[in-house]
Amino acid sequence: MPNQKGHRDTSGGYADYVLGSGGNAARTDQAELVQQQLAQAGVKVELKKVPANDYFNQCVNRGNFDLTSFRNVDAVSPSMLTPVFVRPKDGNLFQNFGSVGSPETDALLKKAGETTDPASATALCNQADAEIWRLAHSIELYQRPQILAVRHGLANYGALGLADIDCTKAGWLKK
Numbered sequence: 810m811p812n813q814k815g816h817r818d819t820s821g822g823y824a825d826y827v828l829g830s831g832g833n834a835a836r837t838d839q840a841e842l843v844q845q846q847l848a849q850a851g852v853k854v855e856l857k858k859v860p861a862n863d864y865f866n867q868c869v870n871r872g873n874f875d876l877t878s879f880r881n882v883d884a885v886s887p888s889m890l891t892p893v894f895v896r897p898k899d900g901n902l903f904q905n906f907g908s909v910g911s912p913e914t915d916a917l918l919k920k921a922g923e924t925t926d927p928a929s930a931t932a933l934c935n936q937a938d939a940e941i942w943r944l945a946h947s948i949e950l951y952q953r954p955q956i957l958a959v960r961h962g963l964a965n966y967g968a969l970g971l972a973d974i975d976c977t978k979a980g981w982l983k984k
Contacts, residue, residue: 822851822852823855824847824852824875825857825874825875825876826843826844826857826875826876827864827868828878829859829863830858830859830860831860832861839950843876843878854876865879869906870906872902872906872907872908887930891922892904892905894937895915895918896908897910907946909945910944911940911944914937914944917933918933921933921934955968962981962984963981964979966979
């Protein structure tokens with residue numbers, strides 16, 4: 810039975826996994842792996858390929874999917890991810906494509922964004938993170954490699970992964 814966004818009720822053990830038809834083999838392999846793993850848990854997953862040009866415009870950006878996978882890149886501070894986790898409002902999904910959220914998460918993220926004390930902001934973000942995991946908002950499957958070119962001799966600066974740059978330790982090597 811479709812819910813308010815037209816999705817099937819996945820509590821009965823069924824879900825569509827939407828992916829763009831123009832994707833590479835790795836994307837299809839990933840979708841098939843999710844399909845196989847969820848089958849072991851009793852959830853039947855049907856892979857639904859949509860035209861590549863419709864994938865984001867008609868599916869992801871509108872929240873028209875049960876399951877999907879895409880990259881979320883370039884978030885260099887916790888506040889940049891706030892739109893991913895706040896509840897949609899007046900038809901605007903922000904970047905919360907799954908429309909999963911809570912008043913508690915919204916309040917914690919708002920308060921974290923307003924504080925100027927880094928320790929307090931981190932504590933509030935950690936509280937929001939616990940609530941986000943409780944809601945089963947999104948599942949980060951893996952981190953893609955980051956490649957960054959820097960001049961020879963520049964120390965402690967480059968691809969960050971999950972780290973932050975400590976500007977007090979970055980600089981040029983002495984010759």
